[in-house]
Amino acid sequence: MADQESQSWPLAPARVHRRSDDENPAFKALRKERTNKCFVYIFAGIVFLCAILLIFALIVFRSKSPDVRLRSVAVKSLRYSKSPSPSLNATLVAVVTIRNPNFGPYVFGNNNSASFLYGGAKLGEHKIGGGEARWKGTERMSITMEVRSSRLPEGSNNLSGDLNSGFVNLSSYCRFTGKVHLLKIFKNRKTAQMNCNMTLVLRTKTIKDLRCD
Structure with missing residues (x-):
């Protein structure tokens, strides 16, 4: 019996x-x-x-030139003479706007100007101080300018005939040079300019037919 109990069985x-x-x-x-x-x-x-990111860069970081417009011109004072020597002196008040289409402010310096011309020659010029058009905003400014026929070259115009007709055709030119600031990191230089034509009515001392390109 003991032998059976001590017998070892193989492990599975x-x-x-x-x-x-x-x-x-x-x-x-x-x-x-x-x-x-x-x-x-x-x-x-x-x-x-x-x-x-590409769409964001094309929309936000692609800067455009601002849009400059001459909104109105008012005649503050007017003096003219037909004889013995034709002359024209006037004070004009022009309202100019700068519309900034960018997602950053447009900052312009003191090197900008606006001028009125007759027959391609300057009657008057006004220096425009520095300023800023906010992003997606419009900056409005009023410019007062003295125009004088004495600044015209002699014998190169038909001022006498225009004074006799009562209508003087004028043109204006304005140019802005500045930078578009994007995220206070990128600064893109942009130039905006404007050309306009108009007619000065001597009898009513008004401006009519204002057209701008």
Whole structure:
């Protein structure tokens, strides 16, 4: 009896458990498919982000030249003479606007000017001080200018005939040079200019037919 109790029985061989992914090849395919999808989603996200940044750069960082307009011209004073020597002296008040279409302020310095001309020659010029047109905003300024026919070259105009007709054709020119400031980092130089034509009516001391390019 003791011999039977002391008899050793052989141990059963240990069962080898294979890894679950070895047991199921479909798991490998599923994990690979999920990994590929993850890369596709990441790549699509990067492409989408790049597209958004490109659109943002084209809209925000692409600066445009401001739009300068001569809104009105009023005659503050007028003196003229037909004989013995034709002459014209007037004080004109012009209202000029600068519309800034950019997503940053347009800052211009003191090197800008506006002028009135007759027959291509300057009757008067006014220096414009520095200023700023806010982003997506419009800056409005009033310019008072003295115009005098004595500044015209002799014998190069038909002022006598215009004074006799009662209508004097004038033109104006204005130029602004400044910089568009974007995010306080980028500064793009932009120039804006304006050309206008008008008619001075001597009898009523008014400006009519104001046309600008």
